[in-house]
Amino acid sequence: MTTATGTAAAATPDTAATGTLAITGFGVLSGAGLGPEALAAALADPEPGNASELYEEPLPRPEAHALVDFKVRDHLGRKGTSFFDRATSLGLVACKAALADSDLEVGEDNRDRIGITLGTTTGSAKSTSDYSRDTFTQDRPYLVNPLLFPNAVMNCAAGQAGIWFGLKGPNATVAGGHMAMHNALRYGRNLINCHYADALLVGCVEEFSPHTAWAAYFMQSVEGGDLPAGEGAAVFVVERAEEVRAAGRAMDAEVLAVEAGVFDPPGPDGAFSAGLETCLRRALGRAGVTPDEVATVATAWNGMPRLDDAEEAAVTAVLGADVPRLRVTEATGEALSATGAFQVAALLARHRAEPGRDGEISVITTRSAEGAAGAAVIRGWSRVGGHHG
Amino acid sequence: MRRVVITGLGPVSSIGIGAAAYEQALRQGVNGVSPIECFDTTGFPYYMAGEVHDFRPEDMVRRLSVEEWGRTSLFAASAARLAVADAGIDEDVLASSRAGSTMGTTGGETQILERLTADSLAGGPTGLDAGLVRQVSSARLSQAVNRELRLTGDAVTLSTACSASNYALGFASDMIRSGETDYMIAGGADSVHRWSHAGFYRLGALTEKACSPFDRDRSGIITGEGGAAMFLESLDSALARGARIYAEVLGYGLNCDASHMVAPDRASIAACMRLAHKNAGIRPEDVDYICAHGTGTPANDYTEASAVVDVFGDDPPPISSTKSMLGHAMGAASGLGAIASVLGIRGSFLPPTINFSTPDPELPAIDPVPNHARTADVRIAQVNGFAFGGNNAIVVLGRMS
Numbered sequence: 001m002t003t004a005t006g007t008a009a010a011a012t013p014d015t016a017a018t019g020t021l022a023i024t025g026f027g028v029l030s031g032a033g034l035g036p037e038a039l040a041a042a043l044a045d046p047e048p049g050n051a052s053e054l055y056e057e058p059l060p061r062p063e064a065h066a067l068v069d070f071k072v073r074d075h076l077g078r079k080g081t082s083f084f085d086r087a088t089s090l091g092l093v094a095c096k097a098a099l100a101d102s103d104l105e106v107g108e109d110n111r112d113r114i115g116i117t118l119g120t121t122t123g124s125a126k127s128t129s130d131y132s133r134d135t136f137t138q139d140r141p142y143l144v145n146p147l148l149f150p151n152a153v154m155n156c157a158a159g160q161a162g163i164w165f166g167l168k169g170p171n172a173t174v175a176g177g178h179m180a181m182h183n184a185l186r187y188g189r190n191l192i193n194c195h196y197a198d199a200l201l202v203g204c205v206e207e208f209s210p211h212t213a214w215a216a217y218f219m220q221s222v223e224g225g226d227l228p229a230g231e232g233a234a235v236f237v238v239e240r241a242e243e244v245r246a247a248g249r250a251m252d253a254e255v256l257a258v259e260a261g262v263f264d265p266p267g268p269d270g271a272f273s274a275g276l277e278t279c280l281r282r283a284l285g286r287a288g289v290t291p292d293e294v295a296t297v298a299t300a301w302n303g304m305p306r307l308d309d310a311e312e313a314a315v316t317a318v319l320g321a322d323v324p325r326l327r328v329t330e331a332t333g334e335a336l337s338a339t340g341a342f343q344v345a346a347l348l349a350r351h352r353a354e355p356g357r358d359g360e361i362s363v364i365t366t367r368s369a370e371g372a373a374g375a376a377v378i379r380g381w382s383r384v385g386g387h388h389g
Numbered sequence: 390m391r392r393v394v395i396t397g398l399g400p401v402s403s404i405g406i407g408a409a410a411y412e413q414a415l416r417q418g419v420n421g422v423s424p425i426e427c428f429d430t431t432g433f434p435y436y437m438a439g440e441v442h443d444f445r446p447e448d449m450v451r452r453l454s455v456e457e458w459g460r461t462s463l464f465a466a467s468a469a470r471l472a473v474a475d476a477g478i479d480e481d482v483l484a485s486s487r488a489g490s491t492m493g494t495t496g497g498e499t500q501i502l503e504r505l506t507a508d509s510l511a512g513g514p515t516g517l518d519a520g521l522v523r524q525v526s527s528a529r530l531s532q533a534v535n536r537e538l539r540l541t542g543d544a545v546t547l548s549t550a551c552s553a554s555n556y557a558l559g560f561a562s563d564m565i566r567s568g569e570t571d572y573m574i575a576g577g578a579d580s581v582h583r584w585s586h587a588g589f590y591r592l593g594a595l596t597e598k599a600c601s602p603f604d605r606d607r608s609g610i611i612t613g614e615g616g617a618a619m620f621l622e623s624l625d626s627a628l629a630r631g632a633r634i635y636a637e638v639l640g641y642g643l644n645c646d647a648s649h650m651v652a653p654d655r656a657s658i659a660a661c662m663r664l665a666h667k668n669a670g671i672r673p674e675d676v677d678y679i680c681a682h683g684t685g686t687p688a689n690d691y692t693e694a695s696a697v698v699d700v701f702g703d704d705p706p707p708i709s710s711t712k713s714m715l716g717h718a719m720g721a722a723s724g725l726g727a728i729a730s731v732l733g734i735r736g737s738f739l740p741p742t743i744n745f746s747t748p749d750p751e752l753p754a755i756d757p758v759p760n761h762a763r764t765a766d767v768r769i770a771q772v773n774g775f776a777f778g779g780n781n782a783i784v785v786l787g788r789m790s
Contacts, residue, residue, distance in 0.1 A: 058514065112644065112660075120548065122497050122527045131584040132503040136510055141432040142587045149588040150650040150777050153495060154527065154548035159778020162647040168657070171645035171780050172556060175497055175527035175548040183528075183545045190563050196643055196668075210514070211502075218519040261489075262535035262544045275541065336526075369523065370532045372544055 019193045021185070022244040022251040023236045023378075024104055027097025028345040029090055030232040030332045031065025031208075034075075034097065036349030042331035043346055048228045057210040060217035065230035065333030066208035076164070083147055084160065086231075087124040091157035091205035092164055094233035099165065102237035103249060104199055106165065115169030115197040116158045117188040118235075119180025119204035121336040123154030123173075126209035157205050169197040178300060178366055180204045181340025182374030185238075185258045192240055203235030204341035216334040223304035223369070230333020234341035252348050253380040256287035256361075265371040266310035276314035276373035280365065284318070287361075287377035291319045294377075295360040298326040298343040300367055302334055311367050319363070340366050344378065351380035358382055393562045394789060396632040397476025397620030399468040399576070400728045401449075402721075403439040403613060404714050408475055412732045414714070415740040416762045421715050422599065422611050427500070428583045435590060435597045438581045439613025439716025453537050459498035459524045462533035464578035464616030464721070465490075469534040472574055476620035476632060480538065487570045489542030490534035491561050492618075493553025493577035494720030495776075497527025497546070500582045530578055534618070542570050551717065552682075552774030553577050554617055554724030555782035559641035561621050571626060576617035579719035586612050592651070594686050600717070601744035602683035602710035603690050603757040610684045613716025617724025619731070624789075636731045639769070639785040640669030646779025653689055653775055658696040661781040665771065666700075669785035673701045675769050676785075678739055680726040681757075682773040683710025684717055691752060693773065698753040707765070709742040709758035723774035727784060730770035734788045739763045 028035065031049065032042030051064035072081045072089035075096065081089065095116070099106065106114060122128070131152040135141040150156050155173040162171045170191050176183035181204050188202040206212065208231035216229035241254050259282045263275030284291065297315055301308050315325075329335070332342045343364045351357050357380070364376040400407065403421030404414035414421075421439045430436035446455050446463035453466055469490060473483065501524045505517055531544035543564065547556040554577030561575035589595040589610060596609035627634050642664030646654035666673060682693055697705045711729045712718075718725055729740045745759035767788070774782045 060514070111647075115643075115645065120527075122499065122502065122525055123548070125502060125525065128496075128499050128584060129502055129506045131588060132499075132506040132582070133510065135583045135587045136507060141583065142434065142590045144584070144587045144591050146588070146591040146593075149592055152584060152588060153550050153777050154497060155550045155776065155778040155780055156650070158549075159645075159650055159780065162645040162779060163650070166647055168645050168647045170643035171549070171647075171778060172643075173548045173778075175494070175530075175546040177526040177528035179528055179544075183543075186543060187545060187547070187560060190560060190567070190569075191643075194563050194567065214514045214517065215522050215525065218517060218522040222519045222523070260543055261541045262532055263541060278541075368528065368532070370529060371536060372528070372532055 020241040021189055021238045021255040022241040023253040024239055024244060024251050025098055025102025025237040026252060026345060026348055027094040027101055028234040029094045030342055031067060031230050032331060036352050039346055040349040040353050046331040048333060051208060055210050059210055059213050063228040064208055065228060085124045085127045085151040086207035087205050088157045088160050090207055090233045091118060092161050094203060094235040095161045095165060095201050098201055098235040098237050104237050111166050112168040113198040114167045115171055115191060116161050116167055116201045117172045117174060117184045118158040119174045119176050119184040119337045120154055121177045121206060122175060123156060124151055124207055125211040127151035129211050177337055178339060178368045179372045179374055180337035181344060182258055182260045182366055182376060185255060185376060186260060188238055199237060199239045201235050202238045203233060204337040205233035206335045206338035207231050220334060223306055225303035227303040227329060227334045230335035232335060232338050234345035253378045256377045256379060257283040258376040259283040260374040262372045265369060266306050272371055273310045273313040276311060276367060277317050279373050280314060280318045280375040283375040283377050289361055289377055293361050294319055294323055294363050296324050296326055296362045298328055298347055298362060298364045300339060300365060301327040302329045307367055307369060311365055315365060348380055352382050355382040355384040391566050391568060392624035393565045393621055393638045394624050394627050395619045395621055395635045395731055396627050397472040398728050398731060399471030399475060399618035400725055401441060401444060401464055401468045401616035402715055402725055403441050403615060406443060407471055412736060415729050416738060418741045418743045418761060419714055420743060427581050435595055437598055437611050439611055440581050441615050450537050453533060458533055459501045460580045461498050461578045462529045465492045465530045466533040466537040468576055468616030468618035469538060469574045472618040472620040473538060483572060484539035486572055487542055488540045488572035489544060489570055490531045490540055490574040491545040491547060491557040492531045492534060493547045493557040494527055494530055494579055495550045496579050496582060496585060496719060497530060497548060498525050500580045501525050503582050503584055534574055549780040550776035550778060551719055552723055552776040552780050552782040553720040555772060555774035555784045558727055558784050562638040565621055565623055573621045574618050575621055576619055576724040577721040578616040579614050579721050581612055581614045596685060599744040600685040600713050602685040602713050602742050604745050605747040605749040607685045607687060607690060609686050611716035613718040615718045615721045615725060617721045617728055634789045636734045636786045637789050639787045641665055641784040642668055643782050648779060651777055653692040654779060655692045655696045658692060658775060658781055659699040661783050662700045665783035665785050671769060671785060676706050676771050677767045678706055678733060678770045679708035680730045680770060680772045681708045681710045682775045683712050685712060694752045694755050705755060707739050707756040707758050709740055711740055713743045723772055727772045730772050730786055734767045734770055734786060737764060737766055739765045
């Protein structure tokens with residue numbers, strides 16, 4: 001039942017920038033650990049860990065979906081990694097896992113055609129804030145460490161990944177917060193379909209630090225939520241679907257549509273839900289998918305009633321109340337930009353573990369307190385039987 | 390594929406707010422650098438920046454509540470307001486069209502993060518202002534633009550540091566070229582902060598009083614800030630509504646050095662120029678003006694001028710740096726450079742490199758348009774943008790033929 005893929009031509013005609021994307025491999029590093037199996041296990045039995053020993057600074061609470069034993073040198077070695085901050089380290093490890101998972105081969109003949117698009121909220125808030133702190137606390141305000149300066153700038157993870165893996169194609173960082181994965185997929189899709197690149201590492205990274213833990217705490221409490229902070233990265237190897245298919249290569253998923261927009265923020269007037277509904281209907285239309293074909297909705301649910309209710313209202317209006325919802329943040333925590341990437345990774349992790357789901361269509365929705373909304377439609381497969389989309 | 394044109398300009402800069410004021414300042418070679426006011430410079434050896442002292446967001450935005458948004462988002466939204474007004478398009482028409490925004494940045498709202506850092510040092514994290522915490526996300530820069538103008542399409546913040554506006558301009562042009570969107574606002578925004586001032590100082594990349602790109606005695610950047618926004622639409626759309634067409638976006642190139650986080654790479658920059666020319670369908674000899682990245686550091690200017698000669702030969706077109714006037718507006722820099730180039734195309738002049746006194750014998754022979762703007766026919770301009778992470782982005786703009 002894989003013949004329906006590639007029928008992206010729907011009511012809304014494709015534009016040059018909207019041909020579908022193939023995901024040919026992915027790497028995920030969540031609070032549950034490294035790899036899709038760890039994420040799948042956490043989804044089945046979500047439980048935060050204890051991060052109270054991770055930092056000397058006070059945390060709002062001990063619970064977190066954090067990688068408490070993570071050391072970059074365990075994954076990338078000691079050489080060249082000592083000045084990496086946590087966000088950069090997580091991002092690089094996820095990129096490495098994604099490349100290892102894909103049959104895409106990086107070589108001298110194609111490294112200038114392979115790029116990176118990484119989503120973030122504000123880079124490593126800790127690296128930037130530590131820089132600010134040093135200007136207040138050092139004997140002289142300029143006594144900051146120049147070697148750490150690149151860490152304080154938001155494109156550090158993508159830039160270091162370009163160096164580490166020798167990828168000379170377009171190197172982009174998208175600051176999207178909860179919208180980051182949808183933004184990155186739309187940005188990356190344009191790069192690929194307009195032939196600025198032939199393949200991209202697309203994903204999001206967010207680190208756990210006192211800064212993000214407190215940020216999650218304040219943002220959650222203001223909205224009446226209680227979700228502990230999370231961290232990690234998920235990175236996907238993305239290529240032109242028609243070329244992957246023509247080459248007879250397998251794909252883990254086809255990204256059929258990604259839509260995004262900004263509306264009035266979630267509130268009692270329902271304007272936001274109508275906006276997300278528009279995005280979702282447009283995404284289904286462009287994917288050539290009818291609501292009854294959708295097997296799962298991976299929502300951005302994060303325990304904030306104002307936002308969750310608005311999202312749920314839109315999903316229900318388009319897909320009904322019965323399509324199973326996957327609440328990924330229960331297993332990954334409030335991981336800001338990484339949440340969207342975890343939503344996709346969770347769906348793909350499940351596909352890999354359950355061949356019975358081959359060819360299933362899933363929807364990934366997201367929303368932000370500022371009124372931004374996004375909806376993506378993907379079709380996924382396991383690796384049993386070598387599905388070729 | 391549709392042709393893409395720029396029909397509205399919104400500069401919010403240290404030398405002028407709005408297209409007319411900005412153009413006049415460029416023509417006069419105004420210096421926008423002044424003693425820093427936004428933070429206490431006690432203890433810093435250098436204390437100059439290109440701050441926008443005249444920025445009054447409350448007088449510029451109409452829908453956003455200025456208390457709820459950070460300075461950088463307000464730069465973005467204010468610049469977008471100006472660009473839309475300059476484009477002369479009806480706001481309600483725009484709000485009901487397929488329209489979005491994309492803004493580039495280096496520091497995003499990290500001046501808010503810096504304030505929270507200071508608050509946390511003073512009183513611990515528990516008492517932080519939750520409203521401020523919410524403002525830290527850099528995603529808000531482009532979302533502020535959409536909210537201010539009720540745009541219901543994309544809001545994409547590209548945080549590729551100091552070339553980010555060029556990334557944004559390129560992406561926006563593709564969105565329209567491909568038919569995905571009908572109107573886009575593209576540009577960038579950034580604010581001055583302590584952490585980057587300190588960082589550039591410790592990197593040895595900051596100069597004391599004046600930024601003098603391409604000069605023999607240049608010694609670094611001056612940090613700056615501001616907002617840049619351009620209104621983009623298809624040529625057919627602009628013609629249909631009788632819009633004033635400033636320039637056409639001919640194409641752009643992106644690549645990554647993948648070699649060093651902060652040191653520029655001559656061969657990679659040259660390769661990016663060739664990519665941009667190829668994607669724009671032009672040859673090097675078609676370029677009449679290069680709006681340089683031109684930070685004023687010894688390394689950047691040497692590398693950039695050398696790469697220019699590698700691509701253009703021994704007689705390259707004039708190449709000037711608006712950073713001599715503005716300081717380095719970071720994520721807004723290439724956007725303000727693009728606006729300067731657009732104004733040069735439209736008004737037939739070359740913006741100058743001010744603070745220039747002595748040619749550098751170590752540099753290839755270039756014409757930096759020293760100190761005074763010059764009348765010139767600019768049919769095609771190339772806007773260079775380079776960044777930490779080896780994030781090179783070059784945009785090619787042309788006069789509408």
